[in-house]
Amino acid sequence: MLLPVRGLVLGGGGITGVAWETGLLAGLSVAGVDLTRADLVVGTSAGSLVGAQILSDTPIRELYDVQLADPASGETGLRLGLSFLFRFIAASMVPGSEQRTARRLGRTALRAHAGPESQWVADFVKKRIGAPAWPESRLLVPAVDTETGELRQFDRQGDVPLVNAVAAGCAWPTLAPPITIGGRRYMDGGIRSPTNADLATGCDRVVVIAPITSALRRRQRISVQLAALGPGVRSAVVSPDRAAKRAIGRNVMDETRRPAAARAGFAQAASVATQVAAVWI
Template identity: 45%
Template sequence: MTRKAVVLGSGGVAGIAWQSGVLARLADHGLDLREADLIVGTSAGAVVGAQLAAGLDPRDLYSRRLTPVEGEPVPKTSMLALFRLIRAAGTAKDGRQFGVRMGRFALGAATASEEERRSQVRRWLGDLRDWPAGRLVITAVDAVSGEPAFFDADSGVDLLDAVCASTAGPGVRPPVTIKGRRYIDGGMRSPANVDLAAGYDRIVVLAPFTRGGRVLPSVRQQIDELSGGVRVALVSPDPRTWRAITARGGLLDPARAPQTAEAARSLNVADQVAAVWTT
């Protein structure tokens, strides 16, 4: 039997909007990724992945992105904070050390409280409270050890906490406490964590960001390392959508989500995905 997986990568508020737009476009063409046997969600992809695994119609998700969530603040990260992030990325010897340094930075940063963050993510998830019936894996990184964490319905972790952890960008969102440990964004391991779909026959990857770093694998690198026989469709932003995502404040500004979602829904990606998903 052919086993199918969907991998949804990181990308901030804009990434949520972009993925919702792409999924709606695919649904317009009769491609329903809710049929996946596995959904892997990282950061923005954790939000969209939870909703997709719960069976929500992608076109409804798209409609939600056309109205910015009220009360969602735009985080302000200083240039000093950005410099520290870049320096940490440039000198870490491996992915675990990178995670430790990102975690240390995140633990010392001034951000909203964890409870404020949970309230924000509750608004993103809407009525979704419990782990969906579909197989869903949400990624995060331990802020102290730098080790990756993979949450699912059997982890004994609330869905809300898992999504909060996966979206806890260092210096932007607060690290999230789960069972006495602190966790940060799953994108600190990889932009999409495609390797978690190893063993599946057909994989669709929606990745707002695809580049890795000196010690972090890129999306393309992880795809190339999958074993033979797997078929993969990688969808990433075209120049128009990329401009919408990276415009001033676009990555984290909910007010720009409608423009990003609309640009994503106009992408001509159905044939590319159908060639993998339906054959």
């Protein structure tokens, strides 16, 4: 009997999303459900950071402890620009293809002054994932071409360094600069979908951990994307409960809320462990 192929989908959600996902994964591990042993991890935006971390040699408990550490003095994180969020919502509601919408947002990303690429790669991404090479387990990092609006999927099969792929997958317009890879410039994979759960193709069982579940287009909805994987795929979706939402707050880039978000994820794990285990084990 063949073992099922298991996929873990880690959605976007900023700094607090990284913390909540890490706490949840650590709590599930304590409950006997180890999602870090997935055959495939699809990491969108912040989820790509978590994916790279959990597939490294660092134990999940250590990664959780890092999230619990108090932010450095004066470190408050970044703030998502409201002007771009309004443009994102407006562009997503205009009739037309998702690719056309992405091109509109890509033009905004290219015009923004979000600092040098090298600083984003080194200061925000590299110091968080540390890992210099792609993990042995398959990690898939989606990003979007700013010019064409096309999806690009980065993994270990290509020649793109892990840190550059994650930097591109996390490059939310106006917050971070588009990242240049192979002469093309890429932005956050969350532009296409908060989770990109439909990229977990070939998996028999899929667990989606999604700090953000709202979607402006039907095709971006988690339920629709999971259905696209096929009728025989067993799945579970976990999103922040009420306590976790309070801990995360409104600004997902707020470093000061990171420890509380991590603790909330860890605490929530106990209430979802049975649901997740039914799919995973």
